[in-house]
Structures are given as C-alpha cells and as structure tokens.
Amino acid sequence: MMPNLIDKIGDWNPQLLRELKGRLKFFNIAIAVATSLLLQLVVFLYQFREFPDDKYSLTNTYCRLSQPYQQRHNQALQQSDQSRIAEYNNSILNNICPQNEIDWQLWWRDHWEYIFLTLSVIFVFTLLVAGTYLIINDLAKEETRGTLNFIRLSPQSETSILTGKLLGVPSLIFLVILVSLPLHLWAGSSAQIAFTYIFSYYAILAASCIFFYSTALLFGLVSSKFSGFQPWIGSGAVFIFLIIPILMAPASSYNSNNSVVWFTLFNPVDTTNYLFPNFFHITNGSPLKNLDFFYLPIGRSFLSIIGFHLLNFGLCSYGILQALKRSFRNPQTSMINKGQSYLFTAFSQMMMWGFILQHWEQITNVDEQIEQSLTLVGVYNFISLFSFIAILSPHRQAVQDWARYRHQEFSSRKSVWQDLIWAEKSPAIVAIAINLAIVSIPWLVWISLTSVIDTDYNPNWAHDNLDRLKILSSVALSISIIMIYATIAQLILLLKTRKRSFWAIGTIGVVTFLPPVILEFLGISSWKYPTVWLFSTFPWAALQHSGAATIFMAFLAQLSVLALLNFQLTKQVRLAGESATKALLAGR
Known part of the structure; x- marks a missing residue:
C-alpha cells in the first residue's frame, strides 16, 4: 500500500516526492x-501545579464557599473593622475548602x-x-x-x-x-x-x-x-x-x-x-x-x-x-510587471481606505484617529511607490532592446503609449504616473466628500476650504516630486556605468532624506522658512505656513524640472535605440 501511495505522489508531483524522500527518514519521523x-x-x-489539593484555600476560584467568605471580608473592609478583618484572615488560615465543595x-x-x-x-x-x-x-x-x-x-x-x-x-x-x-x-x-x-x-x-x-x-x-x-x-x-x-x-x-x-x-x-x-x-x-x-x-x-x-x-x-x-524561472526579472503593479496598488488602496471609512460616531477622538489613519496611508504609499520605482524601472539593455526593436511589433498595432503603459522593457515613468493616479483618486474623493459628510464624525481640519486647498496642493506637490525621483532613477539606470542599481538607489536616497536633514541641522525649520521646504521631499510640512501664490510657484518649478528631466530621458532613450551603424555614422 505504501509503495502505491508513493508512486501516486510521484506521478502527481515529482518535486514533492523528492522533498519527502529526503526528509521522512525513520530517525527524523521518530524525533x-x-x-x-x-x-x-x-x-x-x-496546569496541574494549581491542582486543588488538601490545602486548597477557601478564597480560591473553584471553591464554592469562597463567595460567602469574600462577602464577609468586603463588609469588614467597608466598615474598617480591623478585628473582623483579622478574624476573617484567621478563618482563612485555619479553614481549608472541603474537597466536596470544590467545583471540579x-x-x-x-x-x-x-x-x-x-x-x-x-x-x-x-x-x-x-x-x-x-x-x-x-x-x-x-x-x-x-x-x-x-x-x-x-x-x-x-x-x-x-x-x-x-x-x-x-x-x-x-x-x-x-x-x-x-x-x-x-x-x-x-x-x-x-x-x-x-x-x-x-x-x-x-x-x-x-x-x-x-x-x-x-x-x-x-x-x-x-x-x-x-x-x-x-x-x-x-x-x-x-x-x-x-x-x-x-x-x-x-x-x-x-x-x-x-x-x-x-x-x-x-x-x-x-x-x-x-x-x-x-x-x-x-x-x-x-x-x-x-x-x-x-x-x-x-x-x-x-x-x-x-x-x-x-x-x-x-x-x-x-x-x-516570474521570479522562479528568471531571477533577473522583476517580481511583478506593470499591469500587476496597477492591480496591487488598487487593491491595497481599497483595503486601507475601506478601514478608514467606518462608523466614527462610536469613537471619541475622531479627529485624532482619522488624522493618524491618513498619515499611515501616506507613509505606506510613499514606501510602496518608491518600491515600484526600483522594481519597474528597466536597465539600459532592456530599454535599448525596446527602443531598437519596437518597430518590429507594428503588426500588433501597438502605440508608443500602449508600450509605455504595459511593456516591461519600456521606461517606467508612465507606469509610475498611473500608480500615482490610482493612489491619488481616493484622496481626491475624500477631500471632495468632506463638505457633504455629517460634521459630527468628520474631521474639523477638512471643513475649511483653505485647508482643503492645501491638502490638494500637498497631493500635487507629492506627485510631482515622486515623478522627478522616478525620472532621475530611470536616467541613472540608462548610464553605461557599472552598478547602476546601487547608484540609482543611493542617489534617490540622498536627494530624498539629505536636504531635510541639512535644513533641520542648520535650523531652517518649516515654519520659519516654508518656501525652502516646499522644494524638499516633504513639502506638506510647510504648507500650513505658506501662501497660495508661493505654493503655486513651487508647483510650477517642480513641473519645469520634471519636463526638463523627461526631455533628457526621451533623448537618451532615442540615442540608446539607434543602431550601431547609425551611431557610428553620426559620430557617436
């Protein structure tokens, strides 16, 4: 019977049979x-260390006589009668719960x-x-x-x-x-x-x-x-x-x-x-x-x-x-493709926002709870989006293959935008932008609905139109700064230097965290110099201390930087896609 079972396991899953044969030895099974x-x-x-023995106390949980004695003790405490308290304690020391009064x-x-x-x-x-x-x-x-x-x-x-x-x-x-x-x-x-x-x-x-x-x-x-x-x-x-x-x-x-x-x-x-x-x-x-x-x-x-x-x-x-x-057959490929990243982002946003939208009338500190929840969502989105930049951004060879041989796929009638959205070897800028859009939609819906939700369990900070405008500005500035970082990372991965991944991660880490650290070290706080902080990785820290015109100018400046970087990225991709003969004739 056992050989037949082993044969069936081997026919169904040879890998499982290999693992079981290597582990289910007699000595291992015995151990x-x-x-x-x-x-x-x-x-x-x-648990038998608490087994009710012959000296089981009357005050213990399973003694049926513990309640009357406890009542007497409570009455003595309420009356501050020291003599009665002493009498009770002596009765406990001298009286043990009978075995037939234990609730076995x-x-x-x-x-x-x-x-x-x-x-x-x-x-x-x-x-x-x-x-x-x-x-x-x-x-x-x-x-x-x-x-x-x-x-x-x-x-x-x-x-x-x-x-x-x-x-x-x-x-x-x-x-x-x-x-x-x-x-x-x-x-x-x-x-x-x-x-x-x-x-x-x-x-x-x-x-x-x-x-x-x-x-x-x-x-x-x-x-x-x-x-x-x-x-x-x-x-x-x-x-x-x-x-x-x-x-x-x-x-x-x-x-x-x-x-x-x-x-x-x-x-x-x-x-x-x-x-x-x-x-x-x-x-x-x-x-x-x-x-x-x-x-x-x-x-x-x-x-x-x-x-x-x-x-x-x-x-x-x-x-x-x-x-x-994806990772098993080819360890060099990314864990997920662009389409799967959209699904993952949408699913995670649905789950996290689903637990934010609940019956807040049952909670006392509503403003604090909602603010904490939104902060946690923001931190999670920050981490996940930067992770997607690292996972989805292709290296030079992949982008070169895509740019050079994409014209051979005209039979499928795919446009450049379709490739940028779905193709794995294309630059990840559009994919990051789509993930940012998916992340931003719940925030925009939340901000727009704050004026129609009952104010009894809606945060006060979201009722004012000015506050709502600053929240929208925070979302816009965050989107633009992440897009800038995604473009910088893709540009570094297109270089011909070795260890491009190391340089990309290091550069993004430096431009993300070093400026705020330097500003704090120099005493340039967000409430004293809000304009400087608007150009950092954490612009929302200075929004409440900045005017609308200043915020708008900071946003235009970030868009200008993003446009210049993407112009350079487009140029690099075009150069990478040129054939060797064309590059040689052009003197490159």
Whole structure:
C-alpha cells in the first residue's frame, strides 16, 4: 500500500516526492513524533501545579464557599473593622475548602481550555516561524549546491515545483502538528468550544501557512545576496510580527480604528483572540469585534470576519504566486510587471481606505484617529511607490532592446503609449504616473466628500476650504516630486556605468532624506522658512505656513524640472535605440 501511495505522489508531483524522500527518514519521523508527544505531556501536566489539593484555600476560584467568605471580608473592609478583618484572615488560615465543595467540573473545563489555547499558540508559532525558516534555508542550500538551477530546468510547471516545496520542506513540522491534533480537538471539545470555531481556526491557520510559506519562497528567491542570514532574517521577522499582538494586548494599546488594521488581518494570533476570547484575558474582547469595512460591520459576525480573512489571504497568496512564477524561472526579472503593479496598488488602496471609512460616531477622538489613519496611508504609499520605482524601472539593455526593436511589433498595432503603459522593457515613468493616479483618486474623493459628510464624525481640519486647498496642493506637490525621483532613477539606470542599481538607489536616497536633514541641522525649520521646504521631499510640512501664490510657484518649478528631466530621458532613450551603424555614422 505504501509503495502505491508513493508512486501516486510521484506521478502527481515529482518535486514533492523528492522533498519527502529526503526528509521522512525513520530517525527524523521518530524525533518528530517523540517531540510532539513530549510537548503534549508538558502542556497537560503544567496546569496541574494549581491542582486543588488538601490545602486548597477557601478564597480560591473553584471553591464554592469562597463567595460567602469574600462577602464577609468586603463588609469588614467597608466598615474598617480591623478585628473582623483579622478574624476573617484567621478563618482563612485555619479553614481549608472541603474537597466536596470544590467545583471540579469548572476546574477541568478551564484546564482543558488552557491546554487548547496553549496548543493553539504553539501551532501558530511552530508552523509559521519554524516552517518559514525551513523553506528559506532549503532555498539557500539549493542555491549554494547549484541544484536550484537544475530544478529550474525541469519540465515541471512552476506551480508543481513550488507546491512541492511548500508541502514537502516543512513536512516534519506538519507531522509534529498532526500528532498533536487529537489532543487539541479533545481539549476543545472538553472545554465546550464549538467545533465551528475550532475548524475556523484550522482554516485560518492553513491559509496563513500558504501565505507565509509563499512569501518565504519569494523572499528566498530574491534575497540571494544575504546568503547565510536569509533564514534568520525571514523567520525573525515572522516571529516579531506574530508576537506584537501578544505584547500589546495586556495594555489594550491597539485597536481596529486605523488604516493599517489591514496588516493585522495577516496575523492569525489576532484571529485566534477573536475566536477564543479568553486567549488574551481581555475584558473588552478582541478589537476585531468592532471592525468596519466601508461601513460594513464585518466584525460583528463570526462568519463575515472569517470569510473576510480567508478572502484576503486567498487574494494575496494568489498575487504572491504570480510573483513567484516570474521570479522562479528568471531571477533577473522583476517580481511583478506593470499591469500587476496597477492591480496591487488598487487593491491595497481599497483595503486601507475601506478601514478608514467606518462608523466614527462610536469613537471619541475622531479627529485624532482619522488624522493618524491618513498619515499611515501616506507613509505606506510613499514606501510602496518608491518600491515600484526600483522594481519597474528597466536597465539600459532592456530599454535599448525596446527602443531598437519596437518597430518590429507594428503588426500588433501597438502605440508608443500602449508600450509605455504595459511593456516591461519600456521606461517606467508612465507606469509610475498611473500608480500615482490610482493612489491619488481616493484622496481626491475624500477631500471632495468632506463638505457633504455629517460634521459630527468628520474631521474639523477638512471643513475649511483653505485647508482643503492645501491638502490638494500637498497631493500635487507629492506627485510631482515622486515623478522627478522616478525620472532621475530611470536616467541613472540608462548610464553605461557599472552598478547602476546601487547608484540609482543611493542617489534617490540622498536627494530624498539629505536636504531635510541639512535644513533641520542648520535650523531652517518649516515654519520659519516654508518656501525652502516646499522644494524638499516633504513639502506638506510647510504648507500650513505658506501662501497660495508661493505654493503655486513651487508647483510650477517642480513641473519645469520634471519636463526638463523627461526631455533628457526621451533623448537618451532615442540615442540608446539607434543602431550601431547609425551611431557610428553620426559620430557617436
């Protein structure tokens, strides 16, 4: 029977068979099973340190007589009767809760719930942290041995190879969890937890594994320069991401009233807290219970929040799979193409703005929450757009091929603009502009709607027409400065020098952050000299201290610089596309 199963696995996915044969050895299986059983025993016995013995106190939780004694003690405290307090304390010292007055049913229920929740946390961290480490480490070893290029030449499809990696590399981790599942299910049933919640937890955990493992594969493929440190960097980042809700929960310092709550949907720890409220022992319950998405109360319903989580994981995992397919066969290509960047930008904007638009009347500090959410959206857009500049901007050879051989594609009747929008080898300026337009549309809609939304839960700073004009100016100045940086980066990548990527990243980093640092160091603050700051990377810092005429002149100056840079870029692209014979005849 076993040989037949192995043959079927090999026929279905040869890569999976290769991974399983290399890992599922007798010694490895024995270690995994023993580790799982030992872990279950430790978790089961750890709670017995509080087992109600013959000296179980009357004031403890599971003693049925604790309430009358507690009432007497509270009355004595209220009356400040020291003699009665002393009498109560002596009675506690001398009186022990009888065994027949201990609520054993409640104690066992809480004991099983403790086991269930503990195993739930262990499952999350073991699967995601350890699994991520193993996948990245496996890719690093394949790259070092040179077998990864051999796998790339395999006739198998990318989906088959990547699926084999996802299922085969962490197979021993799966075995550890599989052996622990019976106790986990039994503990959940004994703790009177509904099976619908338990299986929802399993569904979220499986979706999390697909997402994190796919991300780990992508990270392993594109981070070959960090050989030796990749597994620790990847698994360490996952561990920090998972532990953040646990560290923040006791102080209740996080909520669902901001735009970046989208990123918390990728954390199964938050979902576990939602499904099992005793997980963090928070009296107000999970912050996800108040979650709204475009004014839809998805957090109020168990089915809607789980469905939303699974949909989010599914869409993002599918996007990562597309990036994996591109990066696997050709590591030199960009992770995403221009069309995919438009979809990614639109999707991320929809998710982040969806959590901004919610029922603000339930929140006390509305202005502060909305301002914080919009700031976080701005920071995210700033980072993502600069990332697209690095990812989408082609190098000299690619632009040269496009400019030189584009005329051969006239049969497809593609215009230059179509190429600039969709072609991978064409300059990325138009693609960056489209991404900027997608990012700007929600801001423009938000600004225009601030005059018609009810003022009871609308920020005061957006009601004034002058403030609205300055926000529009901030958006326009930000668009123009990012376009200038995108053009500079593309010009540097067209140079014939070596390490063009290094020079492009370094130049953009210097022109982005060095001028504000120098201005602050020299004491040229934005409120004293707003005109100077309007020409920096962060013009919005000086908008509230600048006049309309000054802002307009700064915008015209940036447009002039952008026009000159694009004129130079067009000239460079035309020169790069000339044939060698034509360049020689022209004396170049």
